[in-house]
Amino acid sequence: xxRFAKLIQQLELSNKTNDKIVALVDYFNYADDKxxxxxxxxxxxxxxxxxxxxALLKYWAIxxxxxxxWLFAESYANVGDLSETIxxxxxxxxxxxxxxxxxxxxxxxxxxxxxxETKKDFILSAWxxxxxxxxxxxxxxxxxxxxxxxxxxMLVNALAKQSSxxxxxxxxxxxxxxxxxxxxxxELVNGIHVNTDNSWPxxxxxxxxxxxxxxxxxxxxxxxxxxxxxxxxxxxxxxxxELFIWSRGEELxxxxxxxxxxxxxxxxxxxxxxxxxxxxxDKQVLSFxxxxxxxxxxxxxxxxxxxxxxxxFVYDILEYEAKDFREEPLSVRRKIxxxxxxxxxxxxxxxxxxxxxSTWEELAALRQTxxxxxxxxxxxxxxxxxxxxxxxxGDWWKWKINPYTVDAVMIYAQKGSGRRANxxxxxxxxxxxxxxxxxxxxxxxxxTDKEIKEVNSFVTRNAIEKFGPxxxxxxxxxxxxxxEGIAESKRHKAGLALRFPRILRWRKDKKADEINTLxxxxxxxxxxx
Amino acid sequence: xxxxxxxxxxxxxxxxxxxxxPWWPVDYAVTTHGHSDHVRFGNKYxxxxxxxxxxxxxxxxxDLNVETLEYGESITRNGVNISFFPAGHIIxxxxxxxxxxxxxxxxxxxxxIEDDGITTPFEPVKCHSFVSESTFGLPVYKWQKQxxxxxxxxxxxxxxxxxxxxxxxxAYSLGKAQRLIKNLAGDIPxxxxxxxxxxxxxxxxxxxxxxxxxxxxxxxxxxELQKGIVIVPPxxxxxxxxxxLSHPVTGICSGxxxxxxxxxxxxxxxxxxxxxxxxxxxxxxxxxxxxxxxVYVTHGFTAAFSRFLNDEGIEASEVLTKFGQEDDEENKxxxxxxxxxx
Numbered sequence: 078x079x080r081f082a083k084l085i086q087q088l089e090l091s092n093k094t095n096d097k098i099v100a101l102v103d104y105f106n107y108a109d110d111k112x113x114x115x116x117x118x119x120x121x122x123x124x125x126x127x128x129x130x131x132a133l134l135k136y137w138a139i140x141x142x143x144x145x146x147w148l149f150a151e152s153y154a155n156v157g158d159l160s161e162t163i164x165x166x167x168x169x170x171x172x173x174x175x176x177x178x179x180x181x182x183x184x185x186x187x188x189x190x191x192x193x194e195t196k197k198d199f200i201l202s203a204w205x206x207x208x209x210x211x212x213x214x215x216x217x218x219x220x221x222x223x224x225x226x227x228x229x230x231m232l233v234n235a236l237a238k239q240s241s242x243x244x245x246x247x248x249x250x251x252x253x254x255x256x257x258x259x260x261x262x263x264e265l266v267n268g269i270h271v272n273t274d275n276s277w278p279x280x281x282x283x284x285x286x287x288x289x290x291x292x293x294x295x296x297x298x299x300x301x302x303x304x305x306x307x308x309x310x311x312x313x314x315x316x317x318x319e320l321f322i323w324s325r326g327e328e329l330x331x332x333x334x335x336x337x338x339x340x341x342x343x344x345x346x347x348x349x350x351x352x353x354x355x356x357x358x359d360k361q362v363l364s365f366x367x368x369x370x371x372x373x374x375x376x377x378x379x380x381x382x383x384x385x386x387x388x389x390f391v392y393d394i395l396e397y398e399a400k401d402f403r404e405e406p407l408s409v410r411r412k413i414x415x416x417x418x419x420x421x422x423x424x425x426x427x428x429x430x431x432x433x434x435s436t437w438e439e440l441a442a443l444r445q446t447x448x449x450x451x452x453x454x455x456x457x458x459x460x461x462x463x464x465x466x467x468x469x470x471g472d473w474w475k476w477k478i479n480p481y482t483v484d485a486v487m488i489y490a491q492k493g494s495g496r497r498a499n500x501x502x503x504x505x506x507x508x509x510x511x512x513x514x515x516x517x518x519x520x521x522x523x524x525t526d527k528e529i530k531e532v533n534s535f536v537t538r539n540a541i542e543k544f545g546p547x548x549x550x551x552x553x554x555x556x557x558x559x560x561e562g563i564a565e566s567k568r569h570k571a572g573l574a575l576r577f578p579r580i581l582r583w584r585k586d587k588k589a590d591e592i593n594t595l596x597x598x599x600x601x602x603x604x605x606x
Numbered sequence: 607x608x609x610x611x612x613x614x615x616x617x618x619x620x621x622x623x624x625x626x627x628p629w630w631p632v633d634y635a636v637t638t639h640g641h642s643d644h645v646r647f648g649n650k651y652x653x654x655x656x657x658x659x660x661x662x663x664x665x666x667x668x669d670l671n672v673e674t675l676e677y678g679e680s681i682t683r684n685g686v687n688i689s690f691f692p693a694g695h696i697i698x699x700x701x702x703x704x705x706x707x708x709x710x711x712x713x714x715x716x717x718x719i720e721d722d723g724i725t726t727p728f729e730p731v732k733c734h735s736f737v738s739e740s741t742f743g744l745p746v747y748k749w750q751k752q753x754x755x756x757x758x759x760x761x762x763x764x765x766x767x768x769x770x771x772x773x774x775x776x777a778y779s780l781g782k783a784q785r786l787i788k789n790l791a792g793d794i795p796x797x798x799x800x801x802x803x804x805x806x807x808x809x810x811x812x813x814x815x816x817x818x819x820x821x822x823x824x825x826x827x828x829x830e831l832q833k834g835i836v837i838v839p840p841x842x843x844x845x846x847x848x849x850x851l852s853h854p855v856t857g858i859c860s861g862x863x864x865x866x867x868x869x870x871x872x873x874x875x876x877x878x879x880x881x882x883x884x885x886x887x888x889x890x891x892x893x894x895x896x897x898x899x900x901v902y903v904t905h906g907f908t909a910a911f912s913r914f915l916n917d918e919g920i921e922a923s924e925v926l927t928k929f930g931q932e933d934d935e936e937n938k939x940x941x942x943x944x945x946x947x948x
Binding site: 090162500 | 744746747862865867868870871875876907910913917
C-alpha cells in the first residue's frame with residue numbers, strides 16, 4: 078500500500094506526461110504482481126467491491142473525532158474531497174501495516190454481507206494503522222474514483238515501456254473483459270483473454286487549420302470538401318468476426334456505443350473505417366452537448382439511449398479485404414467506401430456527404446451555413462492524398478467557422494472543486510439591459526492559472542454578498558465570451574441561452590459600461606432563427 | 607468598557623490612543639511583526655520588538671521612528687500598560703498584552719505553538735480577552751512535527767541531487783527562509799536569493815545566529831546550484847531564472863500544502879506542509895491557555911472557528927480585518943517582496 082500511496086502522490090504532483098510515465102514504469106517494475114493488476118483495474122475504472130457506503134465512513138469519522146457535522150462540512154468544502162477530508166481529520170495512527178494494496182482490497186471484499194458493527198471495527202482499526210496518504214487511498218477504495226490524470230493511453234504507454242509489448246495490443250487487452258480478482262498480471266498484459274490480432278487500429282490522419290485564403294490551395298476540382306463534424310473521431314475495425322470501436326484518444330469504446338454494434342453483420346472481415354461518432358437522429362446531426370451525455374459512461378441508461386442516439390459518419394476506409402489501403406489516393410478510397418456502405422439505409426451509419434461546389438466563393442457561402450446543421454465548418458482534402466499517419470501539412474485542411482462572441486461583465490463567482498477547490502474559478506456573466514445587468518452565461522474555462530489567481534484576488538477583495546458558496550462581486554471585470562449558438566429559453570431571465578459559452582479572453586482594456594447589451598443578443602437570436 | 611475596538615484603520619485602544627497593526631497611517635502603531643500585511647508605511651511612531659526594528663527599517667524605510675521592547679518588558683501609554691510576549695511566528699514576532707485598570711487584553715498577531723528552532727517560542731499569556739488569528743482554523747489542518755517535515759525535505763533534496771536535478775525551495779524571505787536555513791544546514795550548501803540574503807544580514811547584525819549561506823550571484827554556476835539547496839521567495843516562482851537552472855524541481859513550504867487541492871493547484875513538484883501559523887490543535891491549545899472570557903477571531907476561517915469556540919462555551923466573535931481574509935502566506939509575501947523592490 079505504501080508503494081501505491083507513493084505512486085499516487087507522484088502522479089498527482091506532476092503535470093508532465095513524461096514524469097507520470099516514469100513513475101508508472103517504476104511502479105510496474107517493482108510492485109507486487111497482484112497489486113499491478115489492481116492498479117490497472119482502478120485506473121481504467123474497474124471498481125473493487127464496495128461493501129460500505131461512503132455516508133457511513135463519514136459518520137464514523139465524525140463520531141470518533143467528535144467533530145460537529147457542520148464543521149465536517151466546512152472542512153470538506155475547503156479540502157474538496159471526502160476521502161481526503163476524513164483522512165486528514167482522523168488522529169494520527171497508532172500502529173502501522175504492511176498490507177499490500179490487493180490485500181486491503183480482498184479484506185474489504187470479505188466484508189460483504191457482514192453486519193455494520195463488524196464493518197465499523199474493521200474500518201476503525203484500518204484507519205488506526207495507516208498514514209494520512211494511505212488512509213486517503215484506503216477511503217478512495219471504498220468510496221471514490223482515482224481521478225489523477227492518468228488516461229488509458231498513458232497507462233498503456235507505461236505498460237508498453239515496461240513490458241516491451243505493443244501498445245495497441247495492451248490497450249485491447251486491458252479494455253477487454255477481465256476479472257481483477259482472478260487474472261494474473263502476465264495474463265492481462267499479454268492479452269490471454271482476447272485476440273489482439275483482430276483489434277489493432279491505424280494512426281489517425283489529422284488536419285491543420287486553414288489560415289490562408291482557400292483560393293491559394295489551387296483549383297477546387299482537386300479537392301474534396303466535406304462538413305467538419307463536432308463529435309468524437311473514431312475507427313470501426315471488423316476482423317475475423319469481431320468488431321471494435323476506437324476513439325481518437327486510442328481508447329477502445331466499443332461497449333459505449335451499442336447502436337453501432339450491428340456493423341458486425343454489415344461489414345465484411347478485414348475492414349477499417351475512419352469517421353466521427355455523433356449524436357444522430359433521423360440522419361440529422363444533433364448538438365455536441367447531446368453527444369456529451371453519452372461520453373465516458375460505464376453504463377448507459379435506456380433514457381440516454383433515447384435522448385442521445387449515436388451515429389457514425391464515415392469519412393474514409395483504411396483497410397479493405399484485409400489489405401492496407403492508406404497509400405491509395407482519397408478518390409479511390411472514397412469509391413470503395415461508397416460501394417461498401419453507400420447503399421446502406423441506416424440512420425446510425427452513413428457516409429459523411431461530399432459538398433459539391435464549382436467555386437471557392439460558393440463553398441465559402443455554404444460554410445457560413447455550417448451551424449444550421451451542427452457542423453463546425455468545412456474539411457478540405459486533396460483528392461490525390463494518402464491517408465497519412467498523424468498531422469501533415471498540405472493535404473488536409475480544416476476550415477472552421479469562427480465562434481460568436483459577446484463582451485460581458487462578471488457578477489458572480491464561485492469556488493471550483495477538486496484541484497481548484499480554493500479558488501474562485503466559476504464565473505457568471507451579465508450583459509446590460511437598460512439600467513440593469515442580466516445574467517447570460519456561466520463559464521469556468523479559458524483562463525490561465527495566473528489569470529485565475531488574479532481574478533481570485535479581485536473576488537476576495539470585491540465580494541459584496543455571500544450566498545452560500547457564491548459571491549456577488551462588483552461588476553468590473555469584462556470578459557469576451559465565445560459561444561457556438563444562441564437559443565430562446567424560458568428558464569433564463571434573459572429569455573435566451575448561449576450554447577457552449579467559454580471565456581475567450583479577459584478584456585482588461587474594457588470597462589463595464591462598454592459591454593454588450595441584451596438587445597444585441599436578441600438581434601443575433603432573430604438573425605439565426 | 608472594552609480595551610480595544612475594531613475600526614476602519616485597524617485595532618484601536620481608545621484608553622491609550624494607539625493602534626495595533628493599523629492598515630492606514632496613524633500616530634502610534636504597535637507592531638506585532640514585520641510581515642507587510644501587519645506593518646505599513648506612514649505611521650508617525652512604531653512600537654515593536656527589538657528584533658523587528660531593523661527588519662522594518664530595512665523593508666519599509668530607514669527613516670521610521672521606532673521604539674522597541676524586549677519580550678516581557680513594558681511601557682505605559684496614557685495609562686495603558688503595553689508589553690510584548692513571544693508569538694513564535696517569525697523572528698521578532700510578538701503578542702501584544704494591554705492592561706488597563708485590571709483589565710487585560712492580548713492581541714496575538716500571527717502565532718504558532720511549535721518551537722521552530724530559530725524563533726523565540728510562543729508563550730501563552732493569561733488575559734480577559736484574546737485576539738486570535740485563524741489562518742488554519744479547520745480541523746483538517748494538523749501539522750506533523752517539524753523534524754518529520756524536514757526529514758521529508760532532506761530526502762527530497764538527496765534524491766534530486768542523485769538524479770541531477772536542482773532543488774529549489776520556495777519560501778517567503780522573512781521567517782520561512784530563515785527557518786529552512788536553520789534546520790536544513792548541514793553538508794549540503796544552501797544558496798539564497800538576494801532578498802533573502804539581505805534580510806539575513808539584517809537579522810545576523812541584530813544578534814541572531816544563522817548558519818552560513820551563499821548569496822546567489824551571476825557567478826554562481828548551475829552546477830554548484832544543482833549540488834546544493836536553492837531558496838527563493840515566492841515572487842521568483844515562475845521565473846525564467848528558475849527555468850534556466852539544470853533540471854529544476856520546485857518545492858513549496860506552506861501549511862496549505864497539507865491539502866491535495868492546494869498542492870496540485872500550485873503546480874510545484876513537491877509540497878511540504880510547513881507553516882508558521884498555528885494548526886487547529888495549536889489554536890485550541892493557545893486559546894484555552896489564555897483563559898480568556900472573550901475571543902476575537904481574525905483572518906482565516908473566522909466564521910467556522912468562532913462558531914466552534916462558541917459551541918465549546920468560549921464566547922467568540924468574528925472580526926473582519928484587512929489582514930487578507932482569504933489570502934495565503936504566498937500573497938502576503940508577494941506584498942513584502944514588492945515593497946522590497948521599491
